[in-house]
Amino acid sequence: MELTDKNYTNIIKKNETPVFVYFYSPTCGPCQMLSKLIDERLEAYGEENNIKVVKCNITGNPKLAEAFKVRSVPFTIVVMPDEKLKYPELGLKHETYYFELIDKLAGKGSFFSRLFT
Secondary structure (H helix, E strand, C coil), X not given: CECCCCCHHHHHHCCXXXXXXXXXXXXXXHHHHHHHHHHHHHHHHHHHCCCEEEEEECCCCHHHHHHCCCCCCXXXXXXXXXXXXXXXXXXXXXXXXXXXXHHHHCCCCCHHHHHCC
């Protein structure tokens, strides 16, 4: 799902679960890699775990980029239901980081801890 200046209130302010927000630029190579992961797997995984996963193009949504103080991309952050910001990350991480973050937000243990319980 695409987060924009126009739908910000409906997606962020009216949400009762954590929202994983990914800021990107269409001209950024690492951003394209993360966009593919989000589109193909992470968005559905978040939905399965009651975590909303959204993308925000900083070029088309400069107000949001400014509000979240985005200076470089890819940049991810989680907006909690009380609108507190958590887990800011700059740069591309290994895909397991993103899945484990969703697990953490959903109240699950990490993938590895679930293997050995």
